[in-house]
Amino acid sequence: RLSVMEQENLSVVLHAQGDLRLEHRPVPEPGPNDVVLQMHSVGICGSDVHYWQHGRIGDFVLTKPMVLGHEASGRVVKVGSAVRHLDVGDRVAIEPGVPRDMDEFVKGGRYNLSPTIFFCATPPDNGNLCRYYKHNANYCYKLPDNVTFEEGALIEPLSVGIHACRRAGVTLGSTVLICGAGPIGLVCLLVAKAMGASQAVITDLTAERLTMAKDLGADFQLTVKKSDRPQDLAKSVEDMLGGQPHITIECTGAESCIQTAIYATRSGGVVVLVGLGADMASVPLINAAVREVDIRGVFRYCNTWPMAISMLASGSVNIKPLVTHRFPLEQAVQAFETTRQCLGIKVMLKCDQSDQNP
Amino acid sequence: RLSVMEQENLSVVLHAQGDLRLEHRPVPEPGPNDVVLQMHSVGICGSDVHYWQHGRIGDFVLTKPMVLGHEASGRVVKVGSAVRHLDVGDRVAIEPGVPRDMDEFVKGGRYNLSPTIFFCATPPDNGNLCRYYKHNANYCYKLPDNVTFEEGALIEPLSVGIHACRRAGVTLGSTVLICGAGPIGLVCLLVAKAMGASQAVITDLTAERLTMAKDLGADFQLTVKKSDRPQDLAKSVEDMLGGQPHITIECTGAESCIQTAIYATRSGGVVVLVGLGADMASVPLINAAVREVDIRGVFRYCNTWPMAISMLASGSVNIKPLVTHRFPLEQAVQAFETTRQCLGIKVMLKCDQSDQNP
Amino acid sequence: RLSVMEQENLSVVLHAQGDLRLEHRPVPEPGPNDVVLQMHSVGICGSDVHYWQHGRIGDFVLTKPMVLGHEASGRVVKVGSAVRHLDVGDRVAIEPGVPRDMDEFVKGGRYNLSPTIFFCATPPDNGNLCRYYKHNANYCYKLPDNVTFEEGALIEPLSVGIHACRRAGVTLGSTVLICGAGPIGLVCLLVAKAMGASQAVITDLTAERLTMAKDLGADFQLTVKKSDRPQDLAKSVEDMLGGQPHITIECTGAESCIQTAIYATRSGGVVVLVGLGADMASVPLINAAVREVDIRGVFRYCNTWPMAISMLASGSVNIKPLVTHRFPLEQAVQAFETTRQCLGIKVMLKCDQSDQNP
């Protein structure tokens, strides 16, 4: 293995908007608190495609070449001198956000809000779509034998769903509306059901995605047309459930969906904003305020990997069906193109030449 | 139907310690906010048996004849003048506790703590083990067609489990230790899993109850001997789970189990006390305090029926296997004797002569 | 006293938009759960003036004559047959909202959200700006001797501040921005400081109100011009405090203030919306979402009177300076005109001819 490592580290590098390249980079050496991983499976995220297509997301602007990828798992091949909980050979899932400073957010347990956090594939920080990748060992979590590498990689999007449902306060008997049946809407659905939601309605513009949602456990699907009025959609949801949902999780970023979310949610309930849309949104804020419908955002996640692994190991959630396409790392461009065209749900890149299994 | 109502209201009445009688009582008339129910299924609870055997539980002392029974469901036969949400013919589950005063606890949403609450089969308040029973309509909850009367009756013990798991903060990925596999331990198990607990260990003195627990979804069973040391049991639990449980739900009332609960629980976790034992208990409080393991009691429940019905209707929890014995109302004494001998889990009395189905 | 009661019950009645009349109404008789009060002090609220000027607030439309007033205190003169905790002669503060149905909101302790709640001076429910008024005794709270009638009446607006600060999670060391220094902004200020806020900035368009705010304990005052940019105001607040506030309480309803509130608040913090503005608002929701700044509305209050009385009795908050004008009930029109012109802060109507003291 080491001889290979010395030879090459094929990486998916975004040089500029629209300029995605496969190129060799040096194999990294671990610092005292790091491990070096041989990457196994890396999912492609909407944000990876967005950087490729637009060169930026909000204030994060690509100014120099950056390795993409942040939904990842791999095997430990080198261990830093101060690392005690991992050994060479361990299979791990990677949490892509690693706080750099012990600031008030990190001390308080909400490290995702730390303004100086390192985050894979967010400029200027490199991601892990490559053969060998170095990461802080404290943010690499050992996978039990009955959890696959792909499940390990999927913990990243799943974590968004966990964080969203946790912020929403989903609990036994909650009724939930989920707007959008993309990968993020679907993980929110899976998590909401696993937390005891009794009924979930999910919406989307396209019927295919709703079919997948149904297979994953949605109780009701609502196909939305762009011309539908938010109040009418809210009414349809209420009729389906026999009452307004306690919780709405918005996973599209569309202004009209945020409006629907507010109108639809029961007084005293919660709207969680996961989808990222335009800077300004015109919304019926007073309707939410006088019914004490709380509006809570989600920025990535924190403290989710251990519970996600525990859930996957116990089989209480099945995320495997989310993977609809697989490509070897060498075919990264085709893989990105597949995601760009919204084909299927999750595309996996297989980085280990000797093991392309899930 | 009405002609029958005028004739008889066979009721299970406790006259004094050990003196349980089947006798006819008048059929009640509803007040403006009441409904009269034709009772269908009523489960026997440990507390019913305890009043029969001892004539008291703590400060609640039987001083005059009292109808037993509080785990119940039935069909509406008369509706009070001010009742709007129920009609004759509706199938309902009964919440046995009805607050009498709009005190600070009721206003604050914790009505189970109201010192003047009416509670079925708690002296001096009559229960509902009879043919016809009057109850405040606000505490009768309509059952959907796909929820059986017996499931409706089981919402009462299930509610103890819901309230316990809610107070415990069980959530996705929680690991849970449950002490005692009686009816209450088992409902806590079912609810904890439904709320996303990834692993649950359950303990009991008897192997039969642990077998039932395994069938209901327990990941690990621990057969306890009375001579086992609490610290050793705590260690066994940690070994089984690969780490200390986040939460322990104590459902035996045994002092040694409370001790085990404290030693076993992870720092920052929660011990919930459901079991009711001796007035004074000798426990390692400092161990709990310096590890910030919170100790929270449970007194019945509040705000559980709607979510329980929603859960049962959606099929997310299956409580039917808890019913191991059924008797017609006329055989109430044999039924009580069965529970007294700890045979099976839950004994149901069937109060409707024309429908003895689940 | 009874002879007076039989003679007259002078009341401030709104007959239609702009048509405010002083007229005699019958003296009410208590139902079993009511008390009849001889009114003492009633504050005029912006909403009273709004009904007078516009005949409606949102969906609440005046369709028949309605007595105004909901910030009130008085003395018990008759006691309903079922009332146990109050006696003739007791001085009480009145909570104007009384739930009618035992619905999910009331059972859960958030009775302010109950859609069928009775609320003084909200069409079609009559208020208490009159000589004699009947109210549910459970929502009348006995005042200790060292709390004046006017303090009792001020508990109503104070409750909005308590509920807002409680929903905001104000605690020791919180830094707080309050937008608007009207009566509501000022009570939020008082409560925030009493809950341990270390620093409070308050904004307003007018310097007079900020002077009052300073006297009441605001650490910083920011005079706002309508042309100021929200981001710039947010920056000014940050500079004053040496960091972004943990919490912002919006008490103007102005769209630009909601925008300022979001920009100004620290990541992971809370914006509470108290002010009621236009149905739709254009706001930087994404900015809030990705920094996990929660947006929580406030609809009146619940469970505040006991703690407010306890606070006033202990002297931990001084609300007396809020009263800037007093008029006898007979001069209600002048009093309303004073509030309409935004003169001073709180105008009190004195309803008891024999005692016009605070």
Next chain:
Amino acid sequence: RLSVMEQENLSVVLHAQGDLRLEHRPVPEPGPNDVVLQMHSVGICGSDVHYWQHGRIGDFVLTKPMVLGHEASGRVVKVGSAVRHLDVGDRVAIEPGVPRDMDEFVKGGRYNLSPTIFFCATPPDNGNLCRYYKHNANYCYKLPDNVTFEEGALIEPLSVGIHACRRAGVTLGSTVLICGAGPIGLVCLLVAKAMGASQAVITDLTAERLTMAKDLGADFQLTVKKSDRPQDLAKSVEDMLGGQPHITIECTGAESCIQTAIYATRSGGVVVLVGLGADMASVPLINAAVREVDIRGVFRYCNTWPMAISMLASGSVNIKPLVTHRFPLEQAVQAFETTRQCLGIKVMLKCDQSDQNP
């Protein structure tokens, strides 16, 4: 200054039970994330005296010489290469607990529960009762000009009070019982009042401490005799307050006080255990459980320094009166003897020869 630093670092070193020595130790050099401080004021804690008298506290056993002291403030004299937020000359308060591992507790924001945490003057970790001391810069907090060094040192015990009151959920209008008027009971009192508690009862065996408590704002003082029955004391507290307290904070560790705490607290309330007593305690757990009185421990604190500084800077709490004795570092033995004899409340050691001011 540097020449002095090279010469000596007078330190208070505990060599073995009863063997306290003043001796010279090397002046430390900072690591990249550290600062070296010239110590100014260090308070003596009961635990320092306990190590001196008994050589151990629970499982923490002195096995080699250890510098005492953990309630401290000083001035930065050297700054590690990676430190950005502190400069030479800055006056800082020291948080004595510094997590070593990024474990689940630290990631979750409850770093006080991390089993591998460094903590000043807890074997084998050295404290800061010396002239020059090295500490992780992330746990040194800059003091504003209007906060004295002694206030800075007192933030350590104050933090216990903050953490206790926060865990208790003290808020506006809370009524609070505090058992024990030692330094810890007194800081709990100060914090509870600052968080809006309307009434506080405090108990102690000695009248002197209760006098101090009264001066600091206690509304009621209860002098306890060891023979008093817990139920009777609970009744006295209820009579004083006109109702049971919402919250009890136990600051003695005495078994009888824990019993009193449980009996005294209102249903649905909270008992916080701060005092550390015997391993096993015999307590009326069932009484707590069926009234849902939660029992929560306190282990030191986390995330308190910034809010404490903000509070002290704003003058919302006055902790200066707690300091009753001062000694120069050279007289450490007399100082320890003063604390051992329970004379006064807090004894300060003044470590800076050129500035012995508060």
